[in-house]
Amino acid sequence: MTLLRHLRQCNQYRPEAFVPLLHGTSRIGLVRRDNVGELGRFGDVFRIDENGVRLIAEGDFAALSAAIDRVVEDLVARGLVPKWRNEFFAVSARWGVPPLFKLDRGALAFFGVRAYGVHLNGYRQDGGALRLWIGRRAPDKKVAPDRLDNLVAGGVGYEYGLFATLAKEAQEEAAMPAELIARAVPVGALSYRMEMGNGVRDDVLFLYDIALSADFVPRNTDGEIAAFALMDAHDVMERVRRSDDFKFNVNLVLIDFALRHGLVTPDDPEYLDLVTRLHRPLD
């Protein structure tokens, strides 16, 4: 078994099956060709032309969000989008510019908009041994129930900045107080594009590491993580290599961690492929 298969899995995407979702001169999403007709039914919101699907509704953030909400409501009613998550993500042409509208998490894949998340590697250096805190996702999670996960992870909702998201999730998922999570270090990001449901996830994950001492033990408070375990980092990577026990994108976060901490070394024949393919260009 290889590590590279996880990168392949998270980048299963057929460009020819999608058309761009456009706003002005920017691409803001990707719509599967067989869904284009569904959006054509909303002539006051979208126009279909040879370039793709164009968002033509006018107005400010609130007006565009309301227009899109009406479309999502219809798509949910027709079974084309899974039911509302009541969690909203900001949609913009690129990271760092003001959002155009907010979109329910359940509809991200249908519109193929870029979504952002935060993942935290919590590690302990006990003498010579590097160990990682690993969570097991609750059995009732919508995505990847029972799979293994990072110490803390979450999507970036539209009201929150990156670090606010990390602090909120750290408190809820692992009972990490504000003064502890303040010591987390940003260590990069990874990106992938993966067909899922009736659309595509176009995800960017911002990555953080935190060095923890023996007196910290994570405790879940929101029911999303069933249990935590402190695992030897080499054992974690063996498990990533040999199994699909981890949530699909958590494998990528752990491969990036392993590359940065010397747990995967250049004598691995996949080394350069792993290094270069963790970062899909943000086209």
Next chain:
Amino acid sequence: MTLLRHLRQCNQYRPEAFVPLLHGTSRIGLVRRDNVGELGRFGDVFRIDENGVRLIAEGDFAALSAAIDRVVEDLVARGLVPKWRNEFFAVSARWGVPPLFKLDRGALAFFGVRAYGVHLNGYRQDGGALRLWIGRRAPDKKVAPDRLDNLVAGGVGYEYGLFATLAKEAQEEAAMPAELIARAVPVGALSYRMEMGNGVRDDVLFLYDIALSADFVPRNTDGEIAAFALMDAHDVMERVRRSDDFKFNVNLVLIDFALRHGLVTPDDPEYLDLVTRLHRPLD
């Protein structure tokens, strides 16, 4: 001034100005269109066709190396390749497979073959301050004289593995003994493709970090580094941002270091571009 400009500089490459150098079903290099005719003069070694330049000489590593040597000798005599460096690099279809032939360092750019290097970030964590050992290249270096450099760096010659190269350069450039360099940690790689001279550098740099204590002071033994200085890591990154004091590709190594150590943070508007563009796909 921005950090991203260094990535742009190291990726100045016009694909339309080059044709592939082929061997069997593999691309092994890139030849500038206006140099193709020069290789056509060696009909027993190369064949020019609509796909590019094809290496047709037959034989083992020694025979191919000798055939290529004769071409290089002619190119040097005609002033198309800078004079011999008498340092040989292995040429293969990709990293980790047995080399087809060896090529003088001076001819790497003319043939546009992929070359591999090692770069070592030597850092000290003194209380809250992260500091980096920075070298100043000797004024008589062929490439980037007087520019600032990593603690240790070098190209991977054909007789040496990665770690042997690192250990050899660490001894020569910084008087680091074997037991010290053994503690260096591989932390990834970066890649760029940059037109230079009358060809292109298609480089992959393997990156290492080493944590150093206060009792280590580097001392150059081969005359390639004029002086070392211990600089605050934030000051180093300000200098990368504002000047061209560092050798062109060392800027990339330091940007990667800064991303991994939280010295550049996600609130930098260039963050995602930096993360994704340090790793050019190895096509």
